[in-house]
Amino acid sequence: MDSSGLTSIYAYYNPYGLYGLGGLSSLGAVAAANRSQGSSSVSGIGSGSSWTTVSSLGQTLSAVSNLQTAAEKLTKPGAFSSLSVASSAPTVARGSAAEGTAQGAYTVRVDQLAQxxxxxxxxxxxxxxxxxxxxxxxxxxxxxxxxxxxxxxxxxxxxxxxxxxxxxxxxxxxxxxxxxxxxxxxxxxxxxxxxxxxxxxxxxxxxxxxxxxxxxxxxxxxxxxxQAQDAKGSVNGSAFTSGTNTATTSVEGLTLKLNATGTTNLTVGGNADQAAAVTDFVKAYNAVQSGLNSLSREYAGFNLTAPYLRNTLSQALTPGAAAGSGNIQKLADIGISSNANGSLSVDTEKLRSALSSNADAVASLFSTDKGEGVADRILAQVSEDGALAVDNLLKSAAPSLTTAGLSTANLQSNLLNAMFNQQQNWLSQYSGLGSLTASLGSTDSLLSSLLGSSSNNLSGLGLIGGLSNPATVTSLFSS
The missing domain is CATH 2.60.40 (Immunoglobulin-like)
Known part of the structure; x- marks a missing residue:
């Protein structure tokens, strides 16, 4: 691999030239854009379609992670309330606030959980x-x-x-x-x-x-x-008891979802846009479907797997019998429709109207206690043992990519360690920049031996503070 290949790697990990040029504040803001920019930069590495396929898989894995996050937001208590409730310790308790709940701060103590x-x-x-x-x-x-x-x-x-x-x-x-x-x-x-x-x-x-x-x-x-027991605790010193771990309180409109014993502070405030979480979910869903389509186009070996995964995902959009209520029973009832290519579209006005008239039914459409909501079912497919869980998606794609000349070990190293952890790597690079610069000579020697030429070095490629881990460089070259 010549210096142009290394430049492509550098462009993939650092398309905005951030390293060494500023503080930490800009890292989170460009993380998503950096992954997107990387899809075009990485195509210059190596030859043939293998690296293009790796890039598509990496983006699909990232999209699955984003879909999981978006679906989780829709299952949280109060996701569709006009009021938002922030918890300082969500592992102890979360809250939801109905219309009319007094905004402000509340101290919640959970003494025991219901069992x-x-x-x-x-x-x-x-x-x-x-x-x-x-x-x-x-x-x-x-x-x-x-x-x-x-x-x-x-x-x-x-x-x-x-x-x-x-x-x-x-x-x-x-x-x-x-x-x-x-x-x-x-x-x-x-x-x-x-x-x-x-x-x-x-x-x-x-x-x-x-x-x-x-x-x-x-x-x-x-x-x-x-032994059976009730949940017990207090809000601002006022005691509550509940037979389940969803507890009403002396604060009118404030409901708690109890997770563990301990103390947390809840802040009730305005919810700027109830529809945003739904539109984010749709965008994340479309990104996964698009990624699966790309993998089908770019590598024939994935043609049998991708339709199954796309179908599994689309079937999860059908809620169970316990989801929704009244005239809100399916996604189309709130303005979300399916297109011929498998993507979703949102009628924003219809969505806002549904939220305004019956936010509780919309919330139930996405999540129920029995896990029959749309977001519940999507989560089941993208987390843990689901068909589109990261580990299972890698297993589905690995045989195709291995046939293309990429080992499963390199695939996991290149994608999981490099792409998914790039933002954490940036943070590590900034905190350890001094030691990284001091070890530049040994890293240069490593690259020189790989390139077979001592004239190619880190400073010549502008990679000071670049890749966060020499092992990542080695794994990229080893494939």
Missing amino acids: QQVLTSAAQATQYTAIGSGADTTVNFQFANGRSASVDIDGGDNTVKGLAAAINRADIGVSASVVSGPTGYQLQLSGESGAGNAFTVSASGDSTLSDFFSSPPGGNGLLLTQ
């Missing part, structure tokens, strides 16, 4: 081991709030697996599961959160099942492994 009761049975050898004779049995549940329920167990359900299925079919507010451990298989019963949903269990019919289901107080069959 559900959990009972665990004695272990059985297998999940199909018969318990008792199989005689018909009735299992009775008595709740602390006065509610009661019963479940009939027939002869075919007298195993931990059968018992779990029968209880879940009854839908009484207690979920049952089978857990395995070193001593065997156990039935685990979990109620809903809150002290009022604590429950005791008894059974009549088969005597063995009656012993199996005996529960506190006084029973030995079911072990209390987690």
Whole structure:
């Protein structure tokens, strides 16, 4: 690779010539533009279509990250309120404010979180081991709030697996599961959160099942492994109690989403533009679809994977039954329509009208407690184990790119370490500029050996303070 190739690398990482020319304030402002500018600069490195494909993949990965961020914003409490609520410690609590909530500062203390009761049975050898004779049995549940329920167990359900299925079919507010451990298989019963949903269990019919289901107080069959409790805390010294971790408070219109015990300060203020989060989401979605289209065009090996990923993404735009309400049931109802190429368009006036008339329904369209909103479903695809999660997208593309002559290791190094972390690299470069300059000679030697010519050096290419890590340079050349 000659000096023009290195100049392309330099242009990719530093298209605005920032290094050594100013303070830290400009770094965040140009991060997104720097990634965009890099797509054209990096195409000058190497030959053939491989680097073009790498550039497209890098931009697609970045777009997926942006879509995840945009979707997360739409799932936060108060995302569509005309008032915004900022939290100094969102890991402790977040807030949302309804119309009329007094603007100002609030100190929130969370003393305990709401949790559900959990009972665990004695272990059985297998999940199909018969318990008792199989005689018909009735299992009775008595709740602390006065509610009661019963479940009939027939002869075919007298195993931990059968018992779990029968209880879940009854839908009484207690979920049952089978857990395995070193001593065997156990039935685990979990109620809903809150002290009022604590429950005791008894059974009549088969005597063995009656012993199996005996529960506190006084029973030995079911072990209390987690006690039901309410969430407790205070806002500006005024106490609140809630059966769930979404709590109303003495401050009219202020609702809290509790995440952990501790203290946080909430600031309630005006929300300048409720529609901005939605339009940002649409832009981020379109960028991912565009990136997938580019990968299909630029490398034939991706043609089979890209349509599946595009379809997975578009299917996530259909909300579940619990999302939305009234005349707002789908994205088209708030002015978001799909185009023939898979991108989305926004009718801003229709969106603002929907937000003005029924912001709660719009919020529900994007996010619900059961995860059935559009933003919930998109998040499921772009985070953790989703089809478009960064790791899975790399795995999908890596075989195609490896065929093009790029190893998976280099792909991960070049893209994840270089592109995704470039802003953090800039910060590191500024803080360590003195030591970087002092080690310029050794870095120059490294590049000289790679180039096979001592006449090509860092200063000649204007790279002082340039690439943040010599390992990045090495990995770029090694492919």
